[in-house]
Amino acid sequence: MTTIQDVTRYLEGIAPPRYQESYDNAGLLVGDAGTELTGILTCLDATEAVIDEAADKGCNLVVAHHPIIFKGLKRLTGSNYVQRSVQKAIRREVAVYAVHTNLDNVLHSGVNERIAQRLDLQHYRLLAPKPAQRKVELFMPAAESPELLKRLHTAGLHGHPAPGGQLRLEGVVDEDRLQEIRQWIGGHAMHSYPVDQTSEQVGAGMVGELPEPMDEIDFLYFLKDRMQTKVVRHTRLLGRPVQRVALCGGAGSFLLPKAKQVGAQVFITGDYKYHDFFDAEDQILIADVGHYESEQFTIPLLRELLSEKFPNFAVHLAEVQTNPVHYLF
Numbered sequence: 001m002t003t004i005q006d007v008t009r010y011l012e013g014i015a016p017p018r019y020q021e022s023y024d025n026a027g028l029l030v031g032d033a034g035t036e037l038t039g040i041l042t043c044l045d046a047t048e049a050v051i052d053e054a055a056d057k058g059c060n061l062v063v064a065h066h067p068i069i070f071k072g073l074k075r076l077t078g079s080n081y082v083q084r085s086v087q088k089a090i091r092r093e094v095a096v097y098a099v100h101t102n103l104d105n106v107l108h109s110g111v112n113e114r115i116a117q118r119l120d121l122q123h124y125r126l127l128a129p130k131p132a133q134r135k136v137e138l139f140m141p142a143a144e145s146p147e148l149l150k151r152l153h154t155a156g157l158h159g160h161p162a163p164g165g166q167l168r169l170e171g172v173v174d175e176d177r178l179q180e181i182r183q184w185i186g187g188h189a190m191h192s193y194p195v196d197q198t199s200e201q202v203g204a205g206m207v208g209e210l211p212e213p214m215d216e217i218d219f220l221y222f223l224k225d226r227m228q229t230k231v232v233r234h235t236r237l238l239g240r241p242v243q244r245v246a247l248c249g250g251a252g253s254f255l256l257p258k259a260k261q262v263g264a265q266v267f268i269t270g271d272y273k274y275h276d277f278f279d280a281e282d283q284i285l286i287a288d289v290g291h292y293e294s295e296q297f298t299i300p301l302l303r304e305l306l307s308e309k310f311p312n313f314a315v316h317l318a319e320v321q322t323n324p325v326h327y328l329f
Protein backbone atom coordinates (compact mmCIF):
# COMPACT_ATOMS: atom_id res chain seq x y z
CA MET A 1 0.00 0.00 0.00
CA THR A 2 1.28 3.47 -0.88
CA THR A 3 0.26 6.20 1.53
CA ILE A 4 0.21 9.95 1.38
CA GLN A 5 3.17 9.90 3.73
CA ASP A 6 5.20 7.89 1.18
CA VAL A 7 4.75 10.80 -1.22
CA THR A 8 5.49 13.53 1.32
CA ARG A 9 8.62 11.69 2.54
CA TYR A 10 9.88 11.48 -1.02
CA LEU A 11 9.30 15.20 -1.59
CA GLU A 12 11.00 15.96 1.71
CA GLY A 13 14.06 14.13 0.40
CA ILE A 14 14.18 16.56 -2.54
CA ALA A 15 13.22 19.71 -0.61
CA PRO A 16 13.72 19.15 3.14
CA PRO A 17 11.23 21.17 5.22
CA ARG A 18 14.06 22.64 7.30
CA TYR A 19 15.14 24.62 4.23
CA GLN A 20 11.92 26.63 4.25
CA GLU A 21 12.01 30.26 5.34
CA SER A 22 10.86 31.11 8.87
CA TYR A 23 7.67 32.82 7.65
CA ASP A 24 6.65 29.84 5.54
CA ASN A 25 4.15 27.04 6.23
CA ALA A 26 5.18 24.22 3.89
CA GLY A 27 4.25 20.62 4.69
CA LEU A 28 1.07 18.57 5.00
CA LEU A 29 -1.71 21.13 5.59
CA VAL A 30 -4.86 19.01 5.32
CA GLY A 31 -5.37 15.26 5.55
CA ASP A 32 -4.07 12.15 7.27
CA ALA A 33 -0.57 11.00 6.37
CA GLY A 34 -1.55 7.34 6.71
CA THR A 35 -4.32 7.43 4.10
CA GLU A 36 -3.87 5.15 1.09
CA LEU A 37 -2.94 7.17 -2.01
CA THR A 38 -5.28 7.11 -5.02
CA GLY A 39 -3.64 9.72 -7.26
CA ILE A 40 -1.86 13.08 -7.21
CA LEU A 41 -2.61 16.46 -8.75
CA THR A 42 0.10 19.16 -8.91
CA CYS A 43 -0.60 22.91 -8.91
CA LEU A 44 0.62 26.28 -7.67
CA ASP A 45 -2.45 27.11 -5.58
CA ALA A 46 -4.76 24.60 -3.88
CA THR A 47 -7.94 26.60 -4.49
CA GLU A 48 -11.46 25.17 -4.20
CA ALA A 49 -11.62 24.58 -7.95
CA VAL A 50 -8.32 22.68 -7.83
CA ILE A 51 -9.55 20.48 -4.96
CA ASP A 52 -12.67 19.68 -6.99
CA GLU A 53 -10.58 18.91 -10.05
CA ALA A 54 -8.40 16.54 -7.99
CA ALA A 55 -11.39 14.73 -6.50
CA ASP A 56 -13.11 14.49 -9.91
CA LYS A 57 -9.95 12.92 -11.34
CA GLY A 58 -9.78 10.39 -8.52
CA CYS A 59 -6.79 12.00 -6.82
CA ASN A 60 -6.79 12.30 -3.03
CA LEU A 61 -3.59 14.33 -2.80
CA VAL A 62 -2.92 17.83 -4.08
CA VAL A 63 0.74 18.85 -4.15
CA ALA A 64 0.86 22.64 -4.33
CA HIS A 65 3.70 25.14 -4.39
CA HIS A 66 1.97 27.80 -2.27
CA PRO A 67 0.65 26.81 1.17
CA ILE A 68 -3.07 27.64 1.07
CA ILE A 69 -2.96 27.96 4.88
CA PHE A 70 -0.24 30.55 5.40
CA LYS A 71 -1.27 32.29 8.62
CA GLY A 72 -3.21 30.84 11.53
CA LEU A 73 -6.82 29.87 10.86
CA LYS A 74 -9.10 30.80 13.76
CA ARG A 75 -12.37 29.57 12.33
CA LEU A 76 -13.73 27.59 9.41
CA THR A 77 -16.97 29.22 8.39
CA GLY A 78 -16.40 29.54 4.67
CA SER A 79 -16.06 33.32 4.84
CA ASN A 80 -13.03 33.51 2.51
CA TYR A 81 -11.37 31.45 -0.23
CA VAL A 82 -8.79 29.93 2.15
CA GLN A 83 -11.45 28.62 4.54
CA ARG A 84 -13.59 27.37 1.68
CA SER A 85 -10.62 25.51 0.13
CA VAL A 86 -9.83 23.80 3.42
CA GLN A 87 -13.47 22.89 3.98
CA LYS A 88 -13.70 21.54 0.45
CA ALA A 89 -10.54 19.47 0.95
CA ILE A 90 -11.94 17.95 4.14
CA ARG A 91 -15.36 17.35 2.61
CA ARG A 92 -13.96 15.70 -0.51
CA GLU A 93 -11.23 13.85 1.42
CA VAL A 94 -8.38 15.38 -0.52
CA ALA A 95 -5.08 15.90 1.33
CA VAL A 96 -3.13 19.09 0.64
CA TYR A 97 0.65 19.25 0.79
CA ALA A 98 2.74 22.36 0.06
CA VAL A 99 6.39 22.44 -0.98
CA HIS A 100 7.19 26.14 -1.05
CA THR A 101 10.34 28.05 -0.07
CA ASN A 102 12.06 24.72 0.62
CA LEU A 103 11.62 24.02 -3.11
CA ASP A 104 12.80 27.56 -3.90
CA ASN A 105 15.95 27.02 -1.85
CA VAL A 106 17.35 23.86 -3.43
CA LEU A 107 19.90 23.94 -6.20
CA HIS A 108 18.60 20.84 -7.97
CA SER A 109 15.03 19.92 -8.91
CA GLY A 110 13.72 23.22 -7.58
CA VAL A 111 11.77 26.21 -8.85
CA ASN A 112 14.78 28.24 -9.95
CA GLU A 113 16.69 25.47 -11.70
CA ARG A 114 13.67 25.01 -13.91
CA ILE A 115 13.72 28.70 -14.90
CA ALA A 116 17.51 28.61 -15.47
CA GLN A 117 17.07 25.63 -17.78
CA ARG A 118 14.29 27.32 -19.73
CA LEU A 119 16.65 30.26 -20.33
CA ASP A 120 19.53 27.94 -21.37
CA LEU A 121 21.72 29.31 -18.57
CA GLN A 122 25.09 27.68 -18.14
CA HIS A 123 27.06 27.04 -14.94
CA TYR A 124 24.08 28.07 -12.88
CA ARG A 125 24.59 28.35 -9.11
CA LEU A 126 22.73 29.75 -6.11
CA LEU A 127 22.49 33.53 -5.94
CA ALA A 128 22.36 33.70 -2.12
CA PRO A 129 23.68 30.43 -0.65
CA LYS A 130 22.76 29.86 2.97
CA PRO A 131 25.68 29.55 5.39
CA ALA A 132 26.79 25.95 5.90
CA GLN A 133 25.47 24.42 9.10
CA ARG A 134 27.15 22.29 11.73
CA LYS A 135 25.77 20.01 14.37
CA VAL A 136 27.23 21.05 17.71
CA GLU A 137 27.55 19.01 20.90
CA LEU A 138 29.05 20.20 24.17
CA PHE A 139 29.12 19.26 27.87
CA MET A 140 29.21 21.57 30.87
CA PRO A 141 28.28 21.43 34.57
CA ALA A 142 24.52 21.65 35.10
CA ALA A 143 25.26 24.42 37.60
CA GLU A 144 26.67 26.67 34.85
CA SER A 145 25.39 30.25 34.83
CA PRO A 146 21.76 30.55 33.72
CA GLU A 147 22.76 33.51 31.59
CA LEU A 148 25.17 31.44 29.50
CA LEU A 149 22.65 28.61 29.15
CA LYS A 150 20.02 31.08 27.99
CA ARG A 151 22.40 32.51 25.41
CA LEU A 152 23.24 29.04 24.09
CA HIS A 153 19.55 28.22 24.00
CA THR A 154 18.87 31.31 21.89
CA ALA A 155 21.66 30.22 19.54
CA GLY A 156 19.77 26.95 19.00
CA LEU A 157 21.51 24.63 21.48
CA HIS A 158 19.25 22.66 23.81
CA GLY A 159 20.33 20.95 27.02
CA HIS A 160 19.65 17.49 28.38
CA PRO A 161 20.86 16.22 31.79
CA ALA A 162 23.91 13.93 31.48
CA PRO A 163 25.60 11.69 34.10
CA GLY A 164 27.84 13.29 36.76
CA GLY A 165 25.87 16.51 37.20
CA GLN A 166 26.71 17.45 33.61
CA LEU A 167 24.52 19.00 30.99
CA ARG A 168 24.73 17.90 27.37
CA LEU A 169 23.83 20.62 24.87
CA GLU A 170 23.23 20.01 21.21
CA GLY A 171 21.79 21.69 18.16
CA VAL A 172 22.43 22.84 14.61
CA VAL A 173 23.98 26.27 14.04
CA ASP A 174 25.28 28.28 11.11
CA GLU A 175 28.98 27.66 10.60
CA ASP A 176 29.83 31.36 10.96
CA ARG A 177 28.50 31.38 14.55
CA LEU A 178 30.84 28.64 15.82
CA GLN A 179 33.65 30.99 16.76
CA GLU A 180 31.33 33.14 18.84
CA ILE A 181 29.90 30.13 20.69
CA ARG A 182 33.39 28.84 21.40
CA GLN A 183 34.22 32.17 23.06
CA TRP A 184 31.09 32.09 25.21
CA ILE A 185 31.80 28.62 26.62
CA GLY A 186 35.47 29.26 27.42
CA GLY A 187 37.20 26.04 28.47
CA HIS A 188 34.32 23.60 27.99
CA ALA A 189 34.80 20.94 25.33
CA MET A 190 32.78 21.29 22.15
CA HIS A 191 32.49 19.03 19.10
CA SER A 192 30.95 19.92 15.78
CA TYR A 193 30.14 17.95 12.63
CA PRO A 194 29.04 19.08 9.18
CA VAL A 195 25.34 18.68 8.40
CA ASP A 196 24.55 16.65 5.26
CA GLN A 197 24.16 19.44 2.65
CA THR A 198 26.82 22.00 1.85
CA SER A 199 26.00 25.68 1.45
CA GLU A 200 26.43 25.33 -2.31
CA GLN A 201 23.19 23.35 -2.41
CA VAL A 202 20.81 25.45 -0.31
CA GLY A 203 19.88 29.08 -0.79
CA ALA A 204 17.75 31.60 -2.66
CA GLY A 205 17.78 32.65 -6.30
CA MET A 206 20.09 31.54 -9.08
CA VAL A 207 22.67 33.06 -11.38
CA GLY A 208 24.16 31.76 -14.61
CA GLU A 209 25.39 32.79 -18.04
CA LEU A 210 23.75 32.79 -21.45
CA PRO A 211 25.81 30.81 -24.00
CA GLU A 212 26.28 34.03 -25.98
CA PRO A 213 25.77 37.69 -25.01
CA MET A 214 22.44 39.10 -26.23
CA ASP A 215 21.11 42.56 -26.92
CA GLU A 216 18.91 43.71 -24.06
CA ILE A 217 15.81 44.04 -26.20
CA ASP A 218 16.40 40.67 -27.89
CA PHE A 219 16.87 39.13 -24.48
CA LEU A 220 13.59 40.59 -23.19
CA TYR A 221 11.69 39.09 -26.14
CA PHE A 222 13.48 35.79 -25.62
CA LEU A 223 12.54 35.93 -21.92
CA LYS A 224 8.89 36.68 -22.70
CA ASP A 225 8.78 33.75 -25.09
CA ARG A 226 10.58 31.23 -22.90
CA MET A 227 8.63 32.18 -19.76
CA GLN A 228 5.34 32.14 -21.70
CA THR A 229 4.22 35.43 -20.25
CA LYS A 230 2.04 38.09 -21.83
CA VAL A 231 3.88 40.98 -20.23
CA VAL A 232 7.41 41.77 -19.11
CA ARG A 233 7.69 44.89 -16.94
CA HIS A 234 11.24 46.17 -16.96
CA THR A 235 13.48 49.09 -16.08
CA ARG A 236 15.32 51.37 -18.49
CA LEU A 237 17.55 49.67 -21.06
CA LEU A 238 21.21 50.33 -20.31
CA GLY A 239 22.63 49.91 -23.81
CA ARG A 240 24.89 46.98 -23.03
CA PRO A 241 24.73 43.27 -23.81
CA VAL A 242 23.25 40.76 -21.38
CA GLN A 243 25.08 37.56 -20.52
CA ARG A 244 25.05 37.02 -16.75
CA VAL A 245 21.47 36.48 -15.62
CA ALA A 246 20.21 36.42 -12.01
CA LEU A 247 16.72 35.14 -11.25
CA CYS A 248 14.28 34.16 -8.56
CA GLY A 249 10.83 32.60 -9.04
CA GLY A 250 7.98 34.35 -7.23
CA ALA A 251 8.52 37.59 -5.35
CA GLY A 252 12.29 37.94 -5.37
CA SER A 253 12.96 41.68 -5.13
CA PHE A 254 14.86 41.13 -1.86
CA LEU A 255 17.65 39.55 -3.92
CA LEU A 256 18.38 42.63 -6.05
CA PRO A 257 21.50 43.60 -4.03
CA LYS A 258 22.85 40.07 -4.53
CA ALA A 259 22.14 40.20 -8.26
CA LYS A 260 24.14 43.43 -8.49
CA GLN A 261 26.90 42.04 -6.32
CA VAL A 262 27.51 39.05 -8.60
CA GLY A 263 27.66 41.34 -11.63
CA ALA A 264 24.47 40.19 -13.35
CA GLN A 265 23.30 42.44 -16.20
CA VAL A 266 19.69 41.44 -15.66
CA PHE A 267 17.56 40.32 -12.71
CA ILE A 268 14.40 38.34 -13.42
CA THR A 269 11.63 37.78 -10.90
CA GLY A 270 7.94 38.53 -10.27
CA ASP A 271 5.81 40.82 -8.12
CA TYR A 272 8.01 43.90 -8.38
CA LYS A 273 6.59 47.06 -6.76
CA TYR A 274 6.73 50.48 -8.40
CA HIS A 275 9.14 52.03 -5.90
CA ASP A 276 11.41 48.99 -5.90
CA PHE A 277 12.06 49.41 -9.64
CA PHE A 278 13.98 52.60 -8.78
CA ASP A 279 16.55 50.46 -6.97
CA ALA A 280 17.92 49.34 -10.33
CA GLU A 281 19.84 52.67 -10.24
CA ASP A 282 20.97 52.10 -13.85
CA GLN A 283 23.23 49.32 -12.59
CA ILE A 284 21.09 46.39 -13.70
CA LEU A 285 18.06 45.65 -15.84
CA ILE A 286 15.13 44.44 -13.72
CA ALA A 287 12.60 42.28 -15.57
CA ASP A 288 9.33 41.25 -13.91
CA VAL A 289 7.65 38.36 -15.74
CA GLY A 290 4.77 37.96 -13.24
CA HIS A 291 4.58 35.87 -10.09
CA TYR A 292 2.47 33.04 -11.49
CA GLU A 293 4.31 33.05 -14.81
CA SER A 294 7.70 32.76 -13.11
CA GLU A 295 6.58 29.70 -11.15
CA GLN A 296 4.27 28.00 -13.62
CA PHE A 297 6.90 25.46 -14.67
CA THR A 298 6.96 24.16 -11.12
CA ILE A 299 3.65 22.38 -11.85
CA PRO A 300 5.15 20.05 -14.51
CA LEU A 301 8.36 19.83 -12.46
CA LEU A 302 6.44 18.36 -9.51
CA ARG A 303 4.57 16.05 -11.85
CA GLU A 304 7.80 14.75 -13.38
CA LEU A 305 9.38 14.12 -10.01
CA LEU A 306 6.29 12.32 -8.71
CA SER A 307 5.44 10.22 -11.75
CA GLU A 308 9.03 9.00 -11.91
CA LYS A 309 8.87 7.78 -8.31
CA PHE A 310 5.24 6.58 -8.30
CA PRO A 311 4.73 5.17 -11.81
CA ASN A 312 1.69 3.16 -10.74
CA PHE A 313 -0.30 6.25 -9.84
CA ALA A 314 -1.87 8.88 -12.01
CA VAL A 315 -0.15 12.24 -11.53
CA HIS A 316 -2.11 15.07 -13.13
CA LEU A 317 -1.28 18.70 -13.81
CA ALA A 318 -4.03 21.01 -12.59
CA GLU A 319 -5.98 22.22 -15.62
CA VAL A 320 -7.70 24.92 -13.59
CA GLN A 321 -5.80 28.19 -14.06
CA THR A 322 -5.23 29.70 -10.63
CA ASN A 323 -3.44 32.91 -11.65
CA PRO A 324 -5.60 35.65 -10.07
CA VAL A 325 -3.97 38.29 -12.33
CA HIS A 326 -5.42 38.85 -15.78
CA TYR A 327 -4.19 41.26 -18.46
CA LEU A 328 -6.13 43.53 -20.74
CA PHE A 329 -4.40 44.88 -23.85
Ligand SMILES: [Zn+2]
Binds near residue numbers: 066249250291295
Ligand atom coordinates in the same frame (compact mmCIF):
# COMPACT_ATOMS: atom_id res chain seq x y z
ZN1 LIG B 1 5.10 32.05 -5.40
